[in-house]
Amino acid sequence: MQRRVVITGVGAVSPLGLTSDQMWQGLLEGRCGLGPIRNFDASAFDCNIAGEVPPFNIRDYVPKSHRKATKLMSRDIELAVAASHEAVKNSGLISKADEGKTPTLIPQRTAINYGAGLIACDLAEMAQSVRLCVTDGKFDIRKWGSEGMKTLTPLWLLKYLPNMLPCHVAIIHDIQGPSNTITCGDASSYLAVSEAAEMIIRGDVETALAGGGETRINPIGIARQYLMKRANCSSNDNPAAACRPFDANAAGTIFSEAAGTLVLEDMQTARNRGASMLAELVGWGASHSLNPDYTHLEPDGKAITYAIDMAMQQAGITPDKLDLIIPCGTGIPSDDKAEAIGIQNAIGASADVVPVWPTKSLLGHSGAAAGTLDMIVAALAIHTGKTGKAVNFDSPTKDCKLNLLRQPLNKPLNYVLCCGYSFGGQCAAVILKAIKD
Amino acid sequence: MKHRVVITGMGIICPLGHSVAQMWEGLMAGKNGMGYNTLFDASTFPTQFDAEVRDYDISRFVKNAQPHIAGNRGSQFVVGAAAQACKQARIDIETDRPADGIDRRRMGVYLGAGEGSVNNDAFFQSLIDSWIEEKQQPDWNLWVKSATSKMTPIQELEQEPSMPAAHVALLTGARGVSRSCLTACAASTQAVGEAAMLVRYGKADVMIAGGCHSMIHPLGVTGFNRLTALSTRNDSPQTASRPFSATRDGFVLGEGAAIVVLETLESAQKRNAPILAEVIGFGSSSDAFRVTDMHEDARGAVQALRRALDDAGLTVNDIDYISTHGTSTSENDSIETKAIKTVFGPQAYKIPCSSPKSQFGHLIGATGCAELITCIMAIQENTLPPTMNLNEPDPELDLDYVPNKPRKTPVNIALDESFGFGGQNNVVIIKRYTQRV
Numbered sequence: 001m002q003r004r005v006v007i008t009g010v011g012a013v014s015p016l017g018l019t020s021d022q023m024w025q026g027l028l029e030g031r032c033g034l035g036p037i038r039n040f041d042a043s044a045f046d047c048n049i050a051g052e053v054p055p056f057n058i059r060d061y062v063p064k065s066h067r068k069a070t071k072l073m074s075r076d077i078e079l080a081v082a083a084s085h086e087a088v089k090n091s092g093l094i095s096k097a098d099e100g101k102t103p104t105l106i107p108q109r110t111a112i113n114y115g116a117g118l119i120a121c122d123l124a125e126m127a128q129s130v131r132l133c134v135t136d137g138k139f140d141i142r143k144w145g146s147e148g149m150k151t152l153t154p155l156w157l158l159k160y161l162p163n164m165l166p167c168h169v170a171i172i173h174d175i176q177g178p179s180n181t182i183t184c185g186d187a188s189s190y191l192a193v194s195e196a197a198e199m200i201i202r203g204d205v206e207t208a209l210a211g212g213g214e215t216r217i218n219p220i221g222i223a224r225q226y227l228m229k230r231a232n233c234s235s236n237d238n239p240a241a242a243c244r245p246f247d248a249n250a251a252g253t254i255f256s257e258a259a260g261t262l263v264l265e266d267m268q269t270a271r272n273r274g275a276s277m278l279a280e281l282v283g284w285g286a287s288h289s290l291n292p293d294y295t296h297l298e299p300d301g302k303a304i305t306y307a308i309d310m311a312m313q314q315a316g317i318t319p320d321k322l323d324l325i326i327p328c329g330t331g332i333p334s335d336d337k338a339e340a341i342g343i344q345n346a347i348g349a350s351a352d353v354v355p356v357w358p359t360k361s362l363l364g365h366s367g368a369a370a371g372t373l374d375m376i377v378a379a380l381a382i383h384t385g386k387t388g389k390a391v392n393f394d395s396p397t398k399d400c401k402l403n404l405l406r407q408p409l410n411k412p413l414n415y416v417l418c419c420g421y422s423f424g425g426q427c428a429a430v431i432l433k434a435i436k437d
Numbered sequence: 438m439k440h441r442v443v444i445t446g447m448g449i450i451c452p453l454g455h456s457v458a459q460m461w462e463g464l465m466a467g468k469n470g471m472g473y474n475t476l477f478d479a480s481t482f483p484t485q486f487d488a489e490v491r492d493y494d495i496s497r498f499v500k501n502a503q504p505h506i507a508g509n510r511g512s513q514f515v516v517g518a519a520a521q522a523c524k525q526a527r528i529d530i531e532t533d534r535p536a537d538g539i540d541r542r543r544m545g546v547y548l549g550a551g552e553g554s555v556n557n558d559a560f561f562q563s564l565i566d567s568w569i570e571e572k573q574q575p576d577w578n579l580w581v582k583s584a585t586s587k588m589t590p591i592q593e594l595e596q597e598p599s600m601p602a603a604h605v606a607l608l609t610g611a612r613g614v615s616r617s618c619l620t621a622c623a624a625s626t627q628a629v630g631e632a633a634m635l636v637r638y639g640k641a642d643v644m645i646a647g648g649c650h651s652m653i654h655p656l657g658v659t660g661f662n663r664l665t666a667l668s669t670r671n672d673s674p675q676t677a678s679r680p681f682s683a684t685r686d687g688f689v690l691g692e693g694a695a696i697v698v699l700e701t702l703e704s705a706q707k708r709n710a711p712i713l714a715e716v717i718g719f720g721s722s723s724d725a726f727r728v729t730d731m732h733e734d735a736r737g738a739v740q741a742l743r744r745a746l747d748d749a750g751l752t753v754n755d756i757d758y759i760s761t762h763g764t765s766t767s768e769n770d771s772i773e774t775k776a777i778k779t780v781f782g783p784q785a786y787k788i789p790c791s792s793p794k795s796q797f798g799h800l801i802g803a804t805g806c807a808e809l810i811t812c813i814m815a816i817q818e819n820t821l822p823p824t825m826n827l828n829e830p831d832p833e834l835d836l837d838y839v840p841n842k843p844r845k846t847p848v849n850i851a852l853d854e855s856f857g858f859g860g861q862n863n864v865v866i867i868k869r870y871t872q873r874v
Contacts (some may be wrong), residue, residue, distance in 0.1 A: 001733060019846040022776070036669060037600055039574075040577050041577045041578065042577065043578060043790055044577070044578035044581055044582070045577075045581050053777070055475040059704065061440050067728075069728055072728050081784065107725065108722075108740060112723065115620070117797065118552055118596060118598060120596050121656075123564065123575065123580070124574055126564060127564040127567075127568055127574065127575045128573075128574075130561055130564040130565060131564065131565060131567075131568045131633045132853065133561075134565055137565070138565070139561035139562050139565055141477065141481075142478060142480060142481045143480030143481075144481075144561075144655065144659075145478075145480070145482035145483075146480060146481035147481075149659045149663065150567055151657065152663055153663070153665045154664060154665070155663070155728075155729060156486075156660060156663050156781065157659075157660030157661065157663065157664055157857060157860075158658075158664070158728055158729065160660075161619075161621055161858060161859060162619045163619060163620045163621050163857065163858075163859045163861060164859055165726065166723075166859075167723070167728060167860060167861075168728065169857030170725040170860070171725050171726065171727065171728070171860075173721060173725075174725050175720060175725055176724070176725045176737065176740065177721075177722060177858075178722060178737070179620070179721070179722070179723035179861060180627060180631065180721070180722035181618055181619055181620050181621060182616055182618055183552075183597075183598035183599060183618060184599045184615070184616060184617050184618050187595055187599075188599075191616045195616065195631060198634065198635075198638065198640075201638075202634065204721075219577050219580055219581065219584070219722045220584070223581055223584060223588065224586055224588070224593040227585060227589070227593055228590045228593065228594055229590070230582065251781050256793065285614075286545070286613070286614040286615055286616065287542070287612050287614070288545075288546065288602070288603070288606035288612055288613075290606060290607050290610065290612070292451055292504045292567065292607065293605075294594060294600065294603050295590070295594055301611075303612065306542055306612055310542075310614075346534040355551075359579070365490060380564070395577065418710070423594060423599070423609075424594075424597060424599035424600050424603035425606060425615070425643075426599055426600065426603075426615050426616075426617075427602050427615075
């Protein structure tokens with residue numbers, strides 16, 4: 001009999017708080033996590049607002065045996081470690097991180113599959129070395145080779161390898177099964193979670209941590225995004241209204257930092273240990289947008305349609321079975337339009353009916369983490385039968401026929417579809433289902 | 438239902454040449470791709486040489502290079518490698534109307550793809566332009582003016598590790614599952630392994646899989662030099678990569694791209710595509726030990742090897758050849774040897790195992806698939822590529838490393854193993870194709 005994959009734990013650090021519950025409550029209340037950038041002086045940046053995670057001390061999330069290694073953690077890694085800490089606790093599994101207890105997480109039967117972004121190095125730290133390498137006001141690479149580079153910490157590179165997100169998490173929790181790091185930009189989370197589910201289904205492991213983490217809130221990360229014309233640079237004085245998915249007055253997205261982790265388990269294994277199950281993963285699909293303008297989706301959102309088709313086919317459902325859609329909904333007008341068309345073409349007449357709940361107006365766009373945050377939201381919506389509503393959706397565009405959530409739902413939700421896409425064109429969809437006895 | 442997965446095409450751009458034939462000829466002739474760094478002024482760096490792809494001309498491989506010429510070095514290479522692989526596999530590229538019999542929604546891309554170089558002019562100079570001596574740190578408002586005057590949106594976008602796959606998708610029209618991973622030096626072995634799983638379990642009929650990477654740029658060489666991972670044998674680049682030798686002192690940084698076309702047997706037969714080999718096993722694991730070092734008993738490598746053998750339904754007596762990770766670093770070559778001995782027992786001494794990195798260098802994310810292609814060639818030619826520069830054996834390393842010259846011997850089953858920073862271990866096993874399983 002084919003294995004089934006369930007979510008037994010969730011963890012998130014996001015602009016709405018340091019736990020998945022704080023994120024969830026914030027979304028229900030319509031609280032906005034976006035504000036002026038505090039991480040560095042961004043006052044001269046075209047876009048100087050973002051969604052920052054509230055301050056935390058990484059040492060609180062790391063067992064004593066791994067504390068020294070916190071020096072090797074870039075911000076992206078810290079976020080992943082913090083979110084995974086909550087997810088493991090939330091699942092009821094005991095890992096090596098619980099020093100002094102007998103672990104129930106089985107190292108070789110547990111995988112980790114994480115989405116990560118292009119990690120920016122710490123420019124302030126780098127500047128300390130680069131400033132030593134100047135000749136006539138210009139960077140002198142010969143001085144860099146002979147002197148400058150030696151002032152960098154020897155393990156410098158290891159802070160910025162994307163696979164160090166799952167690597168640290170694997171060390172902390174003693175996860176010795178397969179480990180993968182998906183680097184498909186903003187679609188990374190969905191693809192990582194899909195692959196982790198496949199690992200469980202094919203019997204490689206019974207349990208997997210899967211998710212994604214990324215920050216772009218650093219000088220180069222923010223500058224990159226507005227150079228690519230993805231960031232909204234016209235709402236610096238009004239962060240709460242800045243990110244407007246599918247709204248006629250949308251003018252770009254707002255970037256944030258976050259990490260989310262799911263604990264996935266073979267359903268039978270979860271049942272055997274009496275774990276509480278939030279939702280089942282029943283379908284996932286992926287496709288590639290083909291657009292020589294790699295920054296944006298193809299105008300007809302065809303790859304979104306294909307990804308959703310594949311996910312629905314695996315789930316064995318027709319569009320009318322969907323109770324909720326959590327789209328990527330970035331607030332980038334051309335991408336929102338393409339995504340709306342892509343969803344509409346996938347679900348046909350159901351597009352008029354199925355409620356659509358974008359979350360980025362409150363959470364911002366956390367890149368490689370974004371999909372996991374949305375899957376956590378989907379799982380909690382299924383688990384509680386509640387949703388928030390589409391925020392900053394005041395005037396629909398004429399191309400978007402989607403039924404954006406004007407009022408929160410309060411009813412049982414059986415199937416929820418999440419979808420996402422990335423610059424570069426990777427598109428993905430995942431369908432979650434309520435657990436029934 | 439499980440499908441048999443066969444390889445129907447391969448392509449490579451590497452320091453030994455721009456085709457599989459050139460690479461193989463180079464391996465057989467004892468050539469190498471090493472030389473002094475011509476990509477930037479490394480004259481004062483601890484390591485002043487590397488293994489570069491020279492005289493690469495993307496327009497030799499594609500009709501329309503325009504959508505790809507802004508790509509980072511890895512993307513440029515991977516377009517050439519993918520074009521070769523598709524040609525051999527009889528897959529039509531650069532067309533909206535492919536006549537190769539493959540449903541594009543059933544054809545995907547899976548790369549172990551590296552990030553591109555930062556824009557060096559902008560990166561270093563902006564830190565100098567913004568340095569405030571009194572505060573001993575950069576002023577971000579000055580920084581952003583300097584940096585954004587030099588950064589271009591396209592160059593920033595093309596650094597993203599999701600971009601090589603975007604180029605391959607656009608080139609081939611692939612609309613199926615698209616994933617990329619970046620698990621350090623194990624990335625393309627993992628990409629091929631996971632892509633094979635997608636084909637085996639029916640998520641795709643065809644996967645274009647492999648990897649690409651170039652870290653031959655100032656920050657890349659800096660990172661590896663600080664880790665003391667690179668050979669510093671500046672007086673003798675040609676003999677610097679000497680895996681398993683007592684005098685090995687680090688790897689030689691290479692660059693390139695390698696692609697294989699994976700396909701269900703049914704699809705390959707239906708299309709009369711050439712069948713080069715069959716993928717029969719994949720194993721992946723995580724050391725979960727330390728960020729910096731491999732586990733001293735090679736527990737991760739051992740587990741990955743056992744998982745792959747188990748997946749293939751083989752015993753230790755079935756393997757004819759091991760293409761090692763063999764980087765020429767002190768740590769890797771010792772621990773890898775230990776892993777092979779642990780898994781294969783007395784049989785370890787009877788299995789020839791060699792490292793083509795002694796000739797084409799370490800292609801980082803692309804290296805695993807490049808070595809897999811040498812395995813395919815070993816099967817086709819019944820000849821093993823040698824480990825060059827192995828003149829001073831390390832007494833602890835006493836396996837049959839095929840020293841210094843190629844060897845004619847029957848090869849039916851070959852195993853390719855790759856290990857990466859952070860404890861990433863991946864193993865793929867391929868077999869000569871025969872009608873019977």
